[in-house]
Amino acid sequence: MSFIMQAPYPALKTTSLLPSPQFANTQGLKARLKSVMRSMNNRRYTYVQTNPDQTLMFQFLMTRAKSLEVREFILLYFGSRIKVTTHEGEVWLVRFVNDPFEFTGERRAEPAREMYTINLTMRGQRMN
């Protein structure tokens, strides 16, 4: 299934289809445990910082042409909200939090000339 990125949210105008990300994609909460305290009777007191957002990190291996498309997508919508439909069908409303965005030439490919990889780190909330 394709990895779909649509921007800008909510007035979606541009849609970019990416291949499924490479393995080792990550997903994590933004909630944090600020501190843990223990009393004299060994009772723990925790102070947390909740956050509805989650952080997603995907690595994509794509052709040169697709990398140029993603490059143009990022140049235009790096500060906008993006609607992402993952390869698993999850719909997320995220923002790119990469700094910087690095397109790395990996290898030669035919007829695509070369293959580039990019890591996209996103933060947002799941819509469905």
Added chain:
Amino acid sequence: MALRVTQQNLEVLSDGSGGKLRVTQQYVEVMGVSGSYQTVNDPISFSDSATDTDVPSGTTYNESVTDSMSVADSATEVVNRAGVASNSLALTDSAGQNDDHAVSGSNALGISDTATAVGDRPLSVSDTLALTDMAAEGDERIVSASDTLDLADIAGRHLDASASNDLTILADAGSAVADRPASGASTLALSHEADYEHDLPEIAANALGITDAAVASGDRRLSVIDAISFVDAASLPIKSAAAFSDLSILTDAAAQSGLTFASASDALALAQTVANGVIFVSVSDAMSLTHSPYAGQNITAAASNAIVLSQSDAPGIYFALGADSIVFVQLAEGDIAGTFIRAVADSLGFADAGVGAVHDFGRQLAHSMSLVQAVAVGQPKYVTAADILSLANIPDQHQGVANISIADPMDLKNVASRIQFGTASSTLTLTQAAFRRFFASTVLTLTSSAIGQIAKPMSDTLSLTDTAGRLLVFVRPMADSLGLVSSVTAFIDEKGALCQYAPYIGDGPGAGIPASMPTLGTAKLTLTYPFVAPTTTLVLRNPQFGNVDRLSFDRINRETRGGTLIMFADLAWPRQQTLNVTVTALTKQQKDNLLGFLALSVGVEIGLLDHESRQWKGIIMTPDATITNNDRGGYTVTFEFEGALL
């Protein structure tokens, strides 16, 4: 006539000094012939004349002669046993003139006839005054005859019993003496008055019955006129128990008989007043009238009916025009003094409705009501004066009739006046409703006035409060634009789009990414210095895989307490595009040339043509890059170039 002595009295007194007597009083009664009484006659004759002698020159001519003669004749008896006392007075009064230049002659005869009894035991007193006034009868050459008889007959008394006054007058003019009377006129003027001079009268009744008829007999009559005017007044002196004035049973009819008559008119004019004195026990003034004109035709061109208090119209089959007006004035006056009257109430109950059935379109029904209600109190003290006027004016409408206009004006004038206030209230309640109006307008006119007869400083305040609530608005320049955008996007999830430059660009606000992929070629990595009009060119090998195309942006990230990421980035802010290039297998000469180029172009924009034949303009960010000779094959260098694609 022989006289004889009937009685002789002699009074002799003694002087008390020795037997001498003297006659002190002697009384002799002399009576007449037996069987007859002596009468006392007291004839008196007067002759009085007044003449005027004119002086031919130097003296004003006297145009009038006045002759007044006063005669007083009385016959009394001084004895206790009076038989009869009679008094006859014959007067002859004539006024004549011997002068040939006489202008006029007047004759005034005043008669005062009084019969009084002054004795201790009066039996009866009768006073008969018989007058005969006759003018010029028996002469066949009489053109006109007028006879005026003025009578004043007054029966007064000073004791409580009864006083009656009967006055019978027969005035007849134009009797059938002459065969051809030119005109006959009979004028009867009556003044009938019953009053009391006593301070405490019990009853004063005044009944006046009049029958006035003018009848003309004969074969040829020109006109018959019968006019009757009647004034009935019951007046009260300063103090009276009751005054009742009843004007009723008055029938005035004008009827015409005969085969042909031009018109029949019936005018009934009444004026009824109740005059009151200073102190009232009760005052009533009731007037009941019924006045209706009746026209006996089936079709009337116009019918009008003006009436006070009661009015009804009996129309014919069709009305061309109908008018209904009613005027009503009711006034209650009361003088409040002492303990008799505490309050004066003037309540006006009035209902006026205009009802009409409109059979055709375009007719108009007008219903106007005009009311004036006033309560006036003329005394300096009173308890309360209330003037309440309650009105409900609702025009009735008939359903199913279109195109009619209904006018419902209501003019009200409510006046409450007084002199000294205990409490005074003037309440005006209006209820006005309009139904089924094509055009509705409501006008309310209020008039407030305070009227005082004998007033201390008074005030009349008509306060109307009309409040229009308004929020004070401060105008601040502000703009609130509602931005609405519409966008549409569509895509086809196909595998071919995953490896190609194939963005799906819909429609919406803002710019979009280039629809077509930039053109990529094949070239060697070439550095030129300067960018404009390069003088030094360095050609290197293409970079190794692992070259990085880095994009960096300036963005502001903030996180709220709730964990929401707020990101702001302006598209005008700078964007850094950096190429990280690693070049291997450089020869020694290439290494030296690179070092020379780096030394030459430190911090200066150069041109870079990458292996995809894309031209860049920028600077080398790492001029101190280390060039490594890591094997026998050559040198390796890694540097970064920051610039922009051209």
